[in-house]
Amino acid sequence: MQLSRTARILLRLATALGLAVIYAPLLLVLVNSFNASRSFAWPPSGFSTRWWAAAWQETGLRAALATSLKAGLGATAVALVLGTMAAFAATRYRFYGRQSVSxxxxxxxxxxxxxxGIALNAAFRTVLTPLGVGFGLFTVVVGHATFCIVVVFNNVAARLRRIAPSAEEASADLGAHTFQTFWYVTLPAVRSALLAGALLAFALSFDEIVVTTFTAGPGTQTLPLWIFDNLARPNQGPVVDVVAAVLIVLAVLPVYLAQRLSGEPLR
Amino acid sequence: MTAPAATRAPDRTPDRLPARTPVRRLAGALHRRPGLRLAALLAAPMTWLVLAYLGSLTVLLLSAFWTTNEFTSNIEYRWTADNFRSLLTDPQYRTVALRTLGIAASVTVIDAVIALPMAFYIGRVARPGSRRLLLVAVLTPLWAGYLVKAYAWWVMLSHGGVLDWVTAPFGGHSPGFGVPAVVMVLGYLWLPYMVLPLCTAFEQLPDSLLAAAADLGAGPWRTLRTVVLPMVRPALIAGSIFTFSLSLGDYLAVQIVGGTTSMLGNVIASNVTLNLPLAAAVSCVPVLLIIGYLLAVRRTGALDSL
Known part of the structure; x- marks a missing residue:
């Protein structure tokens, strides 16, 4: 399609504007973490690193980070196992009800x-509480794993559809049993898909707040819950800003890793 | 004539075969029975999803027909449709439902208007090298986290914040916290979900069709209207599924930048601890709206481009 010069320039302008709108709030958070003003009055009144020091000293923040990491790792582990199993079943077999599984x-x-969130909350209250299992890290992991399974499933299933079964058949012909074939042939072929799925699942769990709100007990606080709690407190603004700034900078990490993983040649 | 098999026979002694360990016996049993393999693979994930998830949803749906004691807030397991009745008759719920629907629709339209030119530029105009870079630039903020972004807007919108400062020379001020702020923040949060499918669709548009349109005398505007837009419609709808359903169920952005505004999500959240049956009944509204929307767009083939 032949576009006029004006149209090209307008389109470029629209894209630049769109990206500017996407990044402006994030840059603002970064700048504000060094803003000396407690109330983020704009323009900044001065440069200060004291909020970073204050955030470092926050013990509740560290505990919340640890809880988030534990919940993320737990949910990722469950999602990896269940998602991979479901992916093998859905791609390697034809069976009645395959569509409903997806x-x-x-x-x-x-x-x-x-x-x-409230469905899990209601179920835990009716089923688990009478059994003596209270709300806590365990219920958070169950909640997170439930929606993380699908990302592992999608990644692994996409990879399984692309690899031919001939390598596995050759392995069986050469005398390897089912588990050896899985361990030495299939697993290396899907490894990067597993990693990508795990990365996504962890990120999803790490960022989740809605399901967490309804599945965490009063004593369990993940990082997003900590942020949400402290947003409402008048004096905690700057510390929340530092945490947000760190999370924004860290967002580059999974994108970089995903690029590396998807660029890896199939072996 | 010698039998070759006989001369080779001593080589095939049983000790050359792998030992029949329990592991190998299990592997053999699995290898011979595909049905058993499938059952073993499906058992754990299906048990989890059916027990933990479908079970929970069933409990929720059932509890919508229960009621709570007005004084103790305890759930009374008495079969009643009162929750649904008050949902349909109380004008307060209708207002909230319509407001939520309006916000979700506005967010979808705004995102489509912003994403179309961006995706067109990234998918068709930009050079392949910068295309990849631009896509990464759109994708990266997705990882920055929901709360972080909602919080960033809270800072911008607040009194004496950046928006006040930027608009002050023109005699304006920040829109403050309310419905416009909610629409802005939700539109901001879900924009990448609209840009990405559109980018893919624009990229996959065959050049030959566009050339044919030009050969037949259509100008760029007419080509855009009669060839390009109909072809990216499934992607547009796929993007709208995200923007629409994510906005319908949202309740945190409203709490952060909505001021006193409430959406369906807030009604659900505020009733969970004290009146779970009512919360369950209210939560049927967004679920039905989303299922209805999915069924309505299923015929366009948009679900395949998710």
Whole structure:
């Protein structure tokens, strides 16, 4: 399609403007973390690193970070195992109800987080509480794993559809049993997909707040819950800003890793 | 005539075969029975999803038909449709539902208007090298976290914040916290979900069709209207599924920048601890709206381009 010079310039301008709108708030958070003013009055009144020091001293923040890491690792581990199993079943076998399996996997992420959250909350209250299992890290992991399964499933299933079964058949012909074939042939072929899925699942769990709100007990605070709690407190603004700034900078990490993983040649 | 098999026979002694360890016996059993393999693979994930998820949803749906004691807030397991009745008759719920629907629709339209030119530029005009870079630039903020971004807007919108400072020379001020702020923040949060499918669609548009349109005398504007837009429609709808359903169920952005505004999500969240049956009944509204929207767009083939 032949575009006029004006049209090209207008389109470039629109894209630049769109990206500027996307990045301006994030840059503002970074700048504000060094803003001496406690109330983020703009323009900044001066440069200061005291909020970074204050954030470093925050003990609740460290505890929340540890909880988030634990919940993320737990949910990722569960999602990796269950998602991979489901991916093998859905790609390697033809069976009645295969479509509903995929649908069931997508459902937790398709429905609003609050519906998933209160559904789990209601179920835990009716089933687990009478058994003596209270709300805490365990219930958070269960909640997160439920919607993380689908991202592992998607990554692994996409990879399995692309690799030919001939390598596995050759392995069986050469005398390897099912588990050896899985360990030495199939697993290396899907390893990078597993890593990408795990990365996504962890990021999803690390950022999640809605389901967490309804599955965490009063004593369990993940990092997003900590941020949300402290947003409401008048004097904690700058410290929240430092945490947000760190999270923005860290966002580059998974993108970089995902690029590395997807660029890896198939072996 | 010698039998070759007989001369080779001593080589095939049983000790050359792998030892029959329990592991190998299990592997053999699995290898011979595909059905058993499938069952073993499906058992754990399906148990988890059906027990933990479908079970929970069922409990939620059932509890919508229960009621709570007005004084103790305890759930009474008495079968009643009162929650749904008050949902349909109370004008307060209708207002909130319509407001939520309006916000979700505005967010979707605004995102589509912003994303179309961006995706067109990234997918068709930009050189391949910068295309990849631009896509990464759109993707990266997705990882920065929901709360971080909502918080960034809270800072910008607040009194004496950046928006006040930017608009002051023109005699304006920040829109403050309310429905416009909610639309802005939700539109900002879900914009990448709209840009990405559109980018892919624009990239995959065959050059031959555009050339044919030009050969037949269509100008760029007409080509855009009659060839390009109909072809990217499934991607547009796929993007709208994200922007629409994510906005429908949202309740945190409203709490952060919405002032006193409430959406369906807030009604659900505020009732969870004290009146779970009512919360369950209210949560049927966004679920039904989303399922209805999915069914309505299923025929366009948009679900395949998710």
């Amino acid at each position: 649908f069931l996997l997508i459902l937790p992420i398709a429905l609003p987080g609050i519906v998933t």
